[in-house]
Every structure is written in C-alpha cells, then in structure tokens.
Amino acid sequence: MTTTSVPSRRETPTTTASATTAAATPAEGSAPTPAVIQAAGLTKRYGDLVAVDSLSLTIGEGDIVAILGPNGAGKSTTIEMLLGLRTPTHGSIRVFGADPNAKATRARVGAMLQESHAPETLTVAEAVDLVRHYYPYALGVEDILRRADLLEKRDNRVGQLSGGQQQRLNFALAIAGDPDLLFLDEPTAALDVAARHLFWEQVRGLAAQGKTILFSTHNLAEADALADRVVVINHGRVVADGTPAEIKATVAARTVRLVTDLNAAALAALPGVRHVELAAGESREDAHPMLVIQTSTPEALLARLFGAGHRVEELTVSDTDLETAFIHLVGAAADPSDPTESAS
Numbered sequence: 001m002t003t004t005s006v007p008s009r010r011e012t013p014t015t016t017a018s019a020t021t022a023a024a025t026p027a028e029g030s031a032p033t034p035a036v037i038q039a040a041g042l043t044k045r046y047g048d049l050v051a052v053d054s055l056s057l058t059i060g061e062g063d064i065v066a067i068l069g070p071n072g073a074g075k076s077t078t079i080e081m082l083l084g085l086r087t088p089t090h091g092s093i094r095v096f097g098a099d100p101n102a103k104a105t106r107a108r109v110g111a112m113l114q115e116s117h118a119p120e121t122l123t124v125a126e127a128v129d130l131v132r133h134y135y136p137y138a139l140g141v142e143d144i145l146r147r148a149d150l151l152e153k154r155d156n157r158v159g160q161l162s163g164g165q166q167q168r169l170n171f172a173l174a175i176a177g178d179p180d181l182l183f184l185d186e187p188t189a190a191l192d193v194a195a196r197h198l199f200w201e202q203v204r205g206l207a208a209q210g211k212t213i214l215f216s217t218h219n220l221a222e223a224d225a226l227a228d229r230v231v232v233i234n235h236g237r238v239v240a241d242g243t244p245a246e247i248k249a250t251v252a253a254r255t256v257r258l259v260t261d262l263n264a265a266a267l268a269a270l271p272g273v274r275h276v277e278l279a280a281g282e283s284r285e286d287a288h289p290m291l292v293i294q295t296s297t298p299e300a301l302l303a304r305l306f307g308a309g310h311r312v313e314e315l316t317v318s319d320t321d322l323e324t325a326f327i328h329l330v331g332a333a334a335d336p337s338d339p340t341e342s343a344s
C-alpha cells in the first residue's frame with residue numbers, strides 16, 4: 001500500500017510549485033501557504049497541573065519555528081501532543097490536514113525527542129536501518145549516517161555511545177524517513193559548543209530543502225540562530241510570538257544599579273521596571289542597599305527618580321545580556337500578580 005503513495009508524493013513538488021506560482025500571482029495576492037500544523041485551544045492537564053493551557057499554533061510549510069521557554073514551560077508536552085504521543089485534555093490538532101496519528105501523516109513526520117528508545121544492543125547502522133523500514137520514502141543508511149556525523153560510529157553499539165553521540169543518533173533516526181516535518185525537542189541539550197554549531201548547520205541544510213521544522217529550546221541564542229519565528233511559552237501559554245528580532249526587541253533591557261531611598265517593591269511598581277533585586281553581597285538588613293533593576297526605559301526611570309527628589313547614588317547603567325532579559329520576561333509574564341508585568 002505504501003509503495004503506491006511513493007510516486008504521488010514524489011510528484012508533489014510539481015504540484016506545489018504550480019500552486020506556489022499561482023499564489024504568487026498578483027491576482028491571488030499573498031495567499032498563505034497551507035498550514036502544516038494547526039492546533040487550537042490545546043490543553044493538557046496532569047491531575048491538577050495544567051501543563052499546556054489553551055495553546056493555539058499555526059505553522060506553515062517551510063517554517064522554522066522555535067518553541068522557547070524555561071524548563072517546565074510545557075514545550076515537550078506540546079510537541080508530544082502534536083506528534084500524537086499524548087492525548088490533549090482539550091483542543092484540536094491537524095498535521096498535514098489530518099490527525100497526527102494518521103498513517104499518511106506519520107509517514108511525513110520525523111521526531112527527535114529527549115529520550116531515545118533505540119535498542120542498546122544494535123549497532124548504530126542497524127538502528128538506523130531498522131527505523132528506515134518504518135518509512136515509505138527513507139534515505140539511504142550511508143546518507144543518514146553522514147548527515148548525522150556518525151559514519152565513524154556505524155559499528156558501535158547504541159548502548160556504548162556517549163551522550164553527544166546518542167543525541168546525534170536520535171537526529172539520524174529523526175531524519176531517516178526524509179520527513180517533510182521535523183520535531184526536535186531540546187536537540188542540542190547534550191552537545192558541546194562545537195557539536196552544537198555543527199548541528200545547527202545540519203538543521204539549516206534541512207531548512208534549505210524546504211522542510212518544516214519545529215524545535216524546542218530554553219536558549220534564546222539557539223532560537224535566534226535557527227528560527228525564523230519564535231513562540232515563547234511559559235506555564236503552558238504563549239507569552240510572545242514573533243521573529244527573533246521582534247522577540248529580542250521585546251526582551252531587550254538595561255541593567256540599572258544604584259543606591260536609593262526607595263525600596264525594591266516601590267521601584268518594581270514604577271513604569272517600565274521588569275525586575276528588581278539586591279546586588280550580590282548586599283544585605284536586606286541594610287537600609288539602603290545596592291539594587292539591580294531590569295528596565296526597558298532606564299532614562300524615564302532615572303528622570304522620575306530625580307524629578308521626585310529621590311536619592312540616586314553609585315549609579316551605573318549597562319546592557320542586560322539576552323538570557324537574563326529573557327528570564328525576567330517570562331518570569332514577569334508568568335505571574336499576573338507581579339507588579340512588574342503591568343508596569344512593563
């Protein structure tokens with residue numbers, strides 16, 4: 001049965017090309033490409049815990065999308081629901097217009113999850129070959145091993161691979177079926193910096209072939225390096241969605257260090273202030289400790305302090321690194337009672 005679908009899929013580029021051409025004609029305007037993933041109102045509860053909370057997501061053909069969020073944000077649960085591995089408590093999912101578990105959908109999807117289930121006694125080449133047989137349009141073993149930088153490990157047993165090699169094997173298994181849609185859950189978690197950059201090159205190569213890629217990360221720099229769209233989630237909700245440049249502009253902040261007569265809570269309630277904490281080594285017992293403030297508008301903050309006659313001493317203003325700014329963004333968005341959220 002599957003062989004009958006091989007020619008039709010391999011003819012798809014012609015069909016897609018003409019459809020794209022038609023969409024690009026002035027008469028058609030900028031018609032969007034059909035959605036590869038369409039999820040609406042996705043919710044997943046584990047007992048009392050709401051891991052994913054009314055999440056809606058539409059991803060088009062050829063998009064490279066990062067799901068960015070801190071640990072526990074709901075990234076893996078979202079990906080596993082989109083893969084049909086977990087059943088949503090509420091909501092609907094269509095992948096290539098069908099249920100994620102439909103046979104025709106699964107044939108076009110590859111996934112690299114955090115846990116691998118490759119049998120430990122097989123060699124790397126045997127594990128790759130085994131997975132190839134589940135797919136109607138699989139790549140050749142050599143090709144897969146080369147793309148995953150595993151040619152030299154082909155005869156090693158799966159159980160003897162290092163963490164980084166295991167991660168590369170997971171990537172090999174994910175691309176074995178030459179999928180049109182690839183899910184990568186924290187794909188570089190076990191990789192060192194050099195291996196991470198090699199991996200990014202591989203993903204860019206797949207993107208250049210027109211694959212649709214959805215990957216999760218807690219690393220804003222990784223999202224920036226690979227994605228053309230970043231969906232920031234926290235506590236199972238989308239808190240920001242845009243291009244990497246837009247997300248960086250949203251999280252961009254300056255760090256203001258000063259000693260003042262206002263306390264941390266009063267500062268946190270001022271407009272544009274995202275976060276206030278004691279500087280390292282300062283004591284709460286101290287009446288006027290050095291404070292570290294994250295704000296998108298340091299000039300306005302200082303004008304307000306000076307204008308109201310507050311004490312401002314030992315002042316420095318500097319750029320906040322992206323990771324710190326991101327952590328404060330999701331922190332503020334996570335807690336509706338946090339005064340820094342409405343203020344920023």
Ligand code: ADP
Pocket residue numbers: 046049051069070071072073074075076077078
């Ligand atoms: P992320 O991938 O962003 O780290 P997860 O989707 O793994 O987040 O987890 C989201 C939340 O759901 C976390 O609070 C986690 O502890 C919880 N969770 C995940 N899987 C289960 C499970 N099988 N049973 C109960 N709670 C779970």
